[in-house]
Amino acid sequence: MVQSSVLGFPRIGANRELKKTTEAYWQGKVSVEELFKVGKEIREHNWKLQKQAGVDVIASNDFSFYDQVLDLSLLFNAIPERYAKYNLSPIDTFFAMGRGLQKKATETEAAVDVTALEMVKWFDSNYHYVRPTFSHSTQFKLNGQKPVDEFLEAKALGIQTRPVLVGPLSYLTLGKADKDSLDLEPLSLLEKLLPVYAEILKKLADAGATSVQLDEPVLVLDLDEKTQAAFKTAYDFLASQSGLPAITLATYFGTVVPNLGAIKDLPVAGFHFDFARNPEQLDEVASILNDNQTLSVGVVDGRNIWKNDFAKSSAIVQKAIEKVGKDRVVVATSSSLLHTPVDLESEKKLNPEIKDWFSFATQKLAEVAVIAKNVSGEDVSAELEANAKSVSTRASSNITNNEAVQKRVQSIDEKMSRRLSPFPERLAVQEKAFKLPLFPTTTIGSFPQTKDIRINRNKFVKGTITAEEYEKFINAEIETVIRFQEEIGIDILVHGEPERNDMVQYFGEQIDGYTFTTNGWVQSYGSRYVRPPIIVGDLSRPKPMSVKESVYAQSITTKPCKGMLTGPVTCLRWSFPRDDVDQKTQALQLALALRDEVNDLDAAGIKIIQVDEPALREGLPLRAGQDRSDYLKWAAESFRIATSGVGNETQIHSHFCYSDLDPNHIKALDADVVSIEYSKKDDPKYISEFLDYPNHIGLGLFDIHSPRIPSTEEFKAKIEKILESYPAEKFWVNPDCGLKTRGWAETKESLTHMVEAAKFFREKYGAKK
Ligand SMILES: Nc1nc2c(c(=O)[nH]1)N[C@@H](CNc1ccc(C(=O)N[C@@H](CCC(=O)N[C@@H](CCC(=O)N[C@@H](CCC(=O)O)C(=O)O)C(=O)O)C(=O)O)cc1)CN2
Ligand code: MET
Ligand SMILES: [Zn+2]
Secondary structure, three states: OOEEEEOOOOOOOOOOHHHHHHHHHHOOOOOHHHHHHHHHHHHHHHHHHHHHOOOOEEEEOOOOOOOHHHHHHHHOOOOOHHHHOOOOOHHHHHHHHHHOEEEOOOOOOOOEEEOOOOEEEOOOOOOEEEOOEEOOOOOOOOOOOHHHHHHHHHHHOOOOEEEEEEOHHHHHHOOEEOHHHOOOOHHHHHHHHHHHHHHHHHHHHHHOOOEEEEEOHHHHOOOOHHHHHHHHHHHHHHHHOOOOOEEEEEOOOOOOHHHHHHHOOOOOOEEEEEOOOOHHHHHHHHHOOOOOOEEEEEEEOOOOOEOOOHHHHHHHHHHHHHHHOHHHEEEEEOOOHHHOOOOHHHOOOOOHHHHOOEOOHHHHHHHHHHHHHHHOOOOOHHHHHHHHHHHHHHHHOOOOOOHHHHHHHHOOOHHHHOOOOOHHHHHHHHHHHHOOOOOOEEOOOEOOOOHHHHHHHHHHHHOOOOHHHHHHHHHHHHHHHHHHHHHHOOOEEEOEOOOOOOOOHHHHOOOEEEEOOOOOOEEEEOOEEEOOOEEEEEEEOOOOOOHHHHHHHHHOOOOOEEEEEEOHHHHHHOOEOOOOOOHHHHHHHHHHHHHHHHHHHHHOOOOEEEEEOOOOOOOOOOOOOHHHHHHHHHHHHHHHHHHOOOOOOOEEEEEEOOOOOOHHHHHOOOOOEEEEOOOOOOOHHHHHOOOOOOOEEEEEOOOOOOOOOOOHHHHHHHHHHHHOOOOHHHEEEEOOOOOOOOOHHHHHHHHHHHHHHHHHHHHHHHHHO
């Protein structure tokens, strides 16, 4: 019998229990015992669900209270001294590393003030991990035994699990040197790290684990020779230790073929590969297996919500069986299911025709089990038949086609993606029009999404308040935000985005060709989740989406008010895309919809328009090559199509966060002003890369993920440091990103300090001019 396997299950709970409890814990509203209890309940529920669905190989240690990479940093004691010094409990140290901590002194406890570690994109997904941060003083040792505890928890329920840990090479490669140790190369720590891996694996074996899954997703990236060679060092070392569980080395999100040399002859029990994304790698990866190694065939996509095509997947698995034999093949999800919503059954409002095309994490469990049965020769004809019917109904559905949209995409010409004049000419016109001071201050768009806003939106969605009442409420919120900004002296105001549940979902809900869920939450980072809208057909904008709110905001102030939109690439990347049409086409359709919106805003008198593209980098194919250059072309083209319908006097802004950007990618967008996340980029080299960027840049001066409030002096010191290399006349002052996840108290103070610092330099430089 061919086994079925799931690499990891969403840990947020069917009704976001994890978020609710963690946030309550942070607010001091629930005890640590209650927090741990909810974690345990979620784990138990998930394991039982998988068992019931007939999954043979079930993961443990896929749970985390914040992030699975941060779990390892805590487990291996990679805790920078600035956190360790407070002697907080392990869970509080963990949260402090994840999100920073600022606490006033009490009679019994000293004050705490520490920023969070850097948070970065997990490969090309909208999940973010906390970057391991090493220094010369990092001393790896086991700190607790979370994987063992969770393994034993499952065992007590009678469920034998396969613990999953990020593997040593991925853990180090995804990390970085701390600011006090910039000469440190993370990979140089491998020898010190390996014994600690061996120790935890040994403990797992002693607890009864017969196998473990070590995730090495870095194998789908371009790796230098040193890193490739280090795989052999690492896995030879683990194989030389006695009494460890059997290791399955798992890769996903791409093809491993260019790095085959790194994994050939590794002494592991088996490999897992992503065949949902790269079925073509089968021949080559199968050829490197020795006679005993198992092949875990990832065919059920862990990254999308489309129902699996059983016939197609079974054929891939059959081919794997032909190569290595039935006994050595496992049918699996392509990656952890972390990236998919929990359960389709909780969606009560979906059009039934469309709902039949989808499969969320819970449904994917059954898919893996059915495919395994099918290739084992069991009779699953009823399931196969139903599946074939769903697949063909979707293929022939006319919901997905809009000829007018297709024609418009075909008629795109080069002129549509070019601004009227080059930047210097635009700048001259804009300087006259806006008369901005040096160091102009602005924010990225959103202001605190308070409980009150969410409750009122919820009432509006449920129909307990009318559209008029809701609009009145939103306008009052906008007015509060405008008055606050006027009061502290911000130069370019925003309306605060109170009407938006999320920057992508909000637009998705207003664009034809999208569908959306009511409970399809997916973890983005920590306790923050998203409900990605789903692209099911050709995309078009029936009417303006953001004009009303922006125009209202501008109508109550004499200062310039910036309109904010989410760019085509980000709308695409943070949605579940179609898999029957290429991504470029979907991006161009979105670009045209947004172009209409930009033009409408412009016509309504909004002369500063920001089109956010924080997902631009995330969409970059993981490896250098043709795909990557194609992507960069159509991504930039999409942005420019969206923003080039306006005159020179209209100032186009864009915003980027959560990634190491390449200035060239940003240049290609030709935005007049860009704001980029910067506050946690400790490496001075980073800014030098932007020195020749011709247009204006706002470098993010504070971390918006943390409630921590930087002082005016701290802002001044940051600006001073940047001015050592960056020219004052191109320098805008703003936070790292939007403030929606912050509370008002810290928002007010932080922004006030930021503006004070800007004014200080304005005077200093003004005097010099
Ligand atoms: N899509 C997306 N991806 C992104 C970002 C982003 O902003 N959007 N930012 C970056 C970081 N990621 C982030 C992801 C989520 C959030 C975030 O704030 N999420 C909110 C949910 C936002 C949302 O959809 N809110 C809805 C639903 C809110 C809600 O929970 N309502 C209650 C009812 C009201 C109440 O009692 O509170 C309920 O449904 O139970 C709304 O406001 O309408 C959260 O988890 O808290 C922030 C950053 C990268 N990727
Ligand atoms: C993740 S980027 C967020 C941009 C958006 N305009 C905001 O301020 O929230
Ligand atoms: Zn941002």
